Amino acid sequence: FSRLRKGLGRSSNRLGDQVSGLFTKKKLDASSLQDLEDILIEADLGVDTAMAITDRLSQQRYARGIDADELQEVLADEVEKVLAPLARPLEITGEAPFIVLVVGVNGTGKTTTIGKIAAQQAAAGKKVVLAAGDTFRAAAVEQLKIWGERSGCTVVAGAPKADAAGLVYEALDAAADADVLLIDTAGRLQNRAELMAELEKIVRVIKRRNPDAPHAVLLTLDATTGQNAMNQVDIFGKTVGVTGLVMTKLDGTARGGILVAIAAKHKLPIHFIGIGEGIDDLAPFQAEDFARAISG
């Protein structure tokens, strides 16, 4: 929590300061409520949540004014209301191998997140196989191999520019007696049609082996990108049927507000947050902590 708070509170424009600044100067009236709504929308929380917060504040209880602490409490409370139903740990149980497809735009943290999940699972005694399905970028393959070494997991990688679905086919064989198979994928949005065709083909290859798989399709979102993250949920959601979210880089930004808007719109489970580049820097998503960090 302290790291999350430090991250979300790093910027000089942190939401809590802006909001309390607004109310130490003014009384709570229609114009200051409008200012507050603007700040909340500017912070990417989304119109619905922004309005819910200002509506609540305009109620009788606060008619005579409100202090900064009370205001932050209302803010945290409303944010938590949106997020709490979606805070769900990724449950890697049941059928083995449990097959997880990880998708997302390049640079959002797919490979790193896979490495971190692999380390957690390996530490829990699970046999984990990693598939270097981003065959397009040699650096991504190398990166995944390094994560495999760190976490002591097998990595299945192909020749440079190999067919990604073919590589996944090989990985399914290699993971036949494993507990978990984590599949990295390409994320070059510059050629969206080609990428989506590639992802669809990967899903087909998996389903041919096991119609119930992939058991999870995780979308990684970079918290520093604000509104882009919303578009990415739309794009990947339509093609591969995202089952849950991982929001990365929350250690380095005050811009986590978009997660609230995404949650309100898409109602997708939020499994993890990334709070650093290290192997231990992946935490289960906690709605209350997040709400307090973003509002405080």
Ligand code: GDP
């Ligand atoms: P990919 O292209 O989606 O596979 O993204 P990578 O996993 O290669 O990550 C891109 C960059 O973001 C790397 O430099 C990572 O170290 C960094 N990164 C990933 N997750 C986090 C995080 O939670 N916090 C921070 N600070 N950096 C991260």
